[in-house]
Amino acid sequence: MRRLANFVVAALLFAAGAFAADRTVVVVLFDGFSPFMLAGVATPNFDRLAREGASSRHLVPSFPTLSMVNHTTFETGCWPADHGIVANEFRDPVQGLYDTKADRADAAWRTGCESMWQTAERQGAPAAVFNFVGRWSSKTGKQASVINPEGPWKDHEDDDTILAKTAAALADPHIRLIALYFDYPDSVAHGDGVHGDKTKDAVVKADAVVGRLRTMIEALPNGRQVDLVIGADHGMTAVSKVINIGRLKTLHHFDAEVAYGSGSAMLYLKPGSDAARVARALKRYHATFEVYRKGHFPAYVHIGAGPRVGDLLLITRPPYAFEGPELMKPEIAARAENISGPPIYQPQVTWFNAMHGYKPDVTAMHAIFYAWGPGIAHRPIKRLEMIDVAPTVLHLLGLKPDNRSGGKVLDLGR
Numbered sequence: 001m002r003r004l005a006n007f008v009v010a011a012l013l014f015a016a017g018a019f020a021a022d023r024t025v026v027v028v029l030f031d032g033f034s035p036f037m038l039a040g041v042a043t044p045n046f047d048r049l050a051r052e053g054a055s056s057r058h059l060v061p062s063f064p065t066l067s068m069v070n071h072t073t074f075e076t077g078c079w080p081a082d083h084g085i086v087a088n089e090f091r092d093p094v095q096g097l098y099d100t101k102a103d104r105a106d107a108a109w110r111t112g113c114e115s116m117w118q119t120a121e122r123q124g125a126p127a128a129v130f131n132f133v134g135r136w137s138s139k140t141g142k143q144a145s146v147i148n149p150e151g152p153w154k155d156h157e158d159d160d161t162i163l164a165k166t167a168a169a170l171a172d173p174h175i176r177l178i179a180l181y182f183d184y185p186d187s188v189a190h191g192d193g194v195h196g197d198k199t200k201d202a203v204v205k206a207d208a209v210v211g212r213l214r215t216m217i218e219a220l221p222n223g224r225q226v227d228l229v230i231g232a233d234h235g236m237t238a239v240s241k242v243i244n245i246g247r248l249k250t251l252h253h254f255d256a257e258v259a260y261g262s263g264s265a266m267l268y269l270k271p272g273s274d275a276a277r278v279a280r281a282l283k284r285y286h287a288t289f290e291v292y293r294k295g296h297f298p299a300y301v302h303i304g305a306g307p308r309v310g311d312l313l314l315i316t317r318p319p320y321a322f323e324g325p326e327l328m329k330p331e332i333a334a335r336a337e338n339i340s341g342p343p344i345y346q347p348q349v350t351w352f353n354a355m356h357g358y359k360p361d362v363t364a365m366h367a368i369f370y371a372w373g374p375g376i377a378h379r380p381i382k383r384l385e386m387i388d389v390a391p392t393v394l395h396l397l398g399l400k401p402d403n404r405s406g407g408k409v410l411d412l413g414r
């Protein structure tokens with residue numbers, strides 16, 4: 001009986017594989033797109049994907065729910081502990097500081113795991129990758145058959161350019177995986193808020209991109225099987241108060257380099273510091289934020305305890321955010337360790353309205369997810385993890401995921 005069951009499963013997998021060998025998947029990552037942003041905005045193209053395909057309002061990012069961490073989790077299907085991008089800012093003992101000045105698009109910062117396009121290429125399925133971090137490496141060159149120019153993450157080509165390149169890639173039947181990244185709504189929502197007019201405009205713009213992609217796919221010759229998979233790296237939520245770690249340093253007499261991540265922060269204590277004492281001192285703020293020592297993080301924190309991870313991890317919740325001196329009044333920020341001013345305050349700046357980086361069970365951190373195309377059934381998906389996306393895309397292509405991925409393959413099939 002068991003042998004027969006195995007035979008049936010093998011036959012089904014073979015059939016799925018044979019079908020998938022002709023299939024192309026277009027993967028799109030928007031930045032900072034919470035399903036709450038869809039409220040009150042006309043999005044006919046997203047609506048159609050939801051009506052005809054699989055969709056979810058709960059694509060759950062890995063912690064910390066920040067961009068670089070989750071672009072990499074989305075691409076690789078691995079937890080941050082395995083791919084090495086443990087925060088938007090961190091210190092590597094050999095490579096130095098990974099921050100806004102470092103070239104965060106460079107895949108050479110990763111410590112392990114393949115991106116979905118590396119896995120696809122390795123198994124003989126060429127890929128085209130536009131504007132995504134990790135499409136090139138300063139050590140090993142381009143990571144897919146077709147990429148747009150190597151450059152800093154923020155300095156990317158505009159939508160029309162990468163959509164024209166997508167059309168060209170779709171016209172080439174050898175290209176099996178096409179991946180595109182768009183930096184909005186995040187780029188405007190931090191200042192404009194989750195429901196601001198500029199954020200709404202960005203959602204409309206994203207919907208138009210989806211419409212253009214669908215039109216391109218539908219214009220292909222009969223017999224081309226193209227699926228569209230769309231996600232975002234994290235959501236966004238309203239904030240109003242800043243936790244000034246500089247002030248906490250002077251109040252509680254410790255010295256540390258701080259990696260700010262809005263909803264969380266890592267402290268690299270000065271060598272010789274008493275981490276237990278600092279943790280005890282900061283625990284008096286338990287009503288505002290939690291403090292964890294390296295090696296004692298909660299189960300949902302998959303950043304490991306490697307050399308890139310700080311000695312202390314602080315985690316807060318909305319409306320609080322850990323932010324750097326740029327938010328402080330100049331007379332406070334100018335003083336090296338912010339020796340005056342309250343440790344928790346409301347900044348008077350226009351661009352501090354919405355943030356992310358919080359723990360993954362904060363629903364506002366969850367992102368949109370859609371999958372649509374000939375291989376995909378209409379199905380609401382209650383919840384999926386960011387690590388599930390890459391294995392699922394590779395499965396749609398009939399390929400095997402990187403075996404370091406902890407993610408599961410979602411059943412999207414008809």
Ligand SMILES: [Zn+2]
Binds near residue numbers: 032067186234
């Ligand atoms: Zn982001």
